[in-house]
Amino acid sequence: MLHIVNKSPYERNALESCLRLAINGSAVLLIEDGVYGAVKGGSFEGALQAALPGLKIYALGPDLSARGMADRVLDGVSVVDYGGFVDLVAEHSNCQSWL
Amino acid sequence: MSDQEMDMEEGGVVKQFMFVNRKAPYGTIYALEGLEVVLISAAFEQDVSMAFIDDGVYELKKGQDTKALGQKNFSPTYRALEGYDIEKLYVEKESMAVRGLTVEDFAVDVTVLDHAEMAAKMAEQDVLISF
Numbered sequence: 001m002l003h004i005v006n007k008s009p010y011e012r013n014a015l016e017s018c019l020r021l022a023i024n025g026s027a028v029l030l031i032e033d034g035v036y037g038a039v040k041g042g043s044f045e046g047a048l049q050a051a052l053p054g055l056k057i058y059a060l061g062p063d064l065s066a067r068g069m070a071d072r073v074l075d076g077v078s079v080v081d082y083g084g085f086v087d088l089v090a091e092h093s094n095c096q097s098w099l
Numbered sequence: 100m101s102d103q104e105m106d107m108e109e110g111g112v113v114k115q116f117m118f119v120n121r122k123a124p125y126g127t128i129y130a131l132e133g134l135e136v137v138l139i140s141a142a143f144e145q146d147v148s149m150a151f152i153d154d155g156v157y158e159l160k161k162g163q164d165t166k167a168l169g170q171k172n173f174s175p176t177y178r179a180l181e182g183y184d185i186e187k188l189y190v191e192k193e194s195m196a197v198r199g200l201t202v203e204d205f206a207v208d209v210t211v212l213d214h215a216e217m218a219a220k221m222a223e224q225d226v227l228i229s230f
Contacts, residue, residue, distance in 0.1 A: 006126070007126075008123055008126070008154050008157075010153065010154055010197060010198060011122075011123070011153065011154050032125070032126045033123045033125075033126030033127075033154070036123065036154075036157065036198070039199070040199065041198075041199020041200075042197060042198045042199040043197045043198075043199075045199070061167065062167035062168045063125075063168065065163075065164045065165070065166075065167055065168075066124075066125050066163060066164065066165040066167070066168040066170065066172070067123070067124065067125065067157060067160060067163060068160040068161055068162035068163040068164070068174075069160070070162075070164075071162070081167075
């Protein structure tokens, strides 16, 4: 299953709920303001680090760059482009968007 | 004639306006709209300041590059505010800390206020406008 999160973890609890309800082996793609969840140094870093062993976590590169965050992505998070976004959707049988 | 009417004759009453920015850029339209209203307000010769709280601190992050996004990068506009006599940019310390940001991460010079100082600054305004 692919989970997509587009909200900042510092403004909404979408990413927190996603990490709580995603089962091991799932993929989580962070897009738009969701990419702030993939960044080093903030208070959400611990929660994401704790989820990393069980989940495959991706962040959309263009959204990181737009926000000036491309150079501080957490180790273990894979950065994908729009083509990678399409591949993730195609590879997974279902998808949950945490609006 | 009241004091206020006297002031009007001398070119209008000057009020303290604070624009309160609490949204990250690009994900929603609030940050860009807020910035445009701030620029418009410069034409009215008021005492204008901007506050950056919560995800609003992300608006000031250095190194924004929106080429791949196909949206306008409006972050250079914050550097132009000085030219419109908008020089009071206040950032809440706690909002920076929780997001792992320091003043070195910002594209403009700001005044960092802790929450108590920010609260006092907000309380002394005549008008607060939220984005």
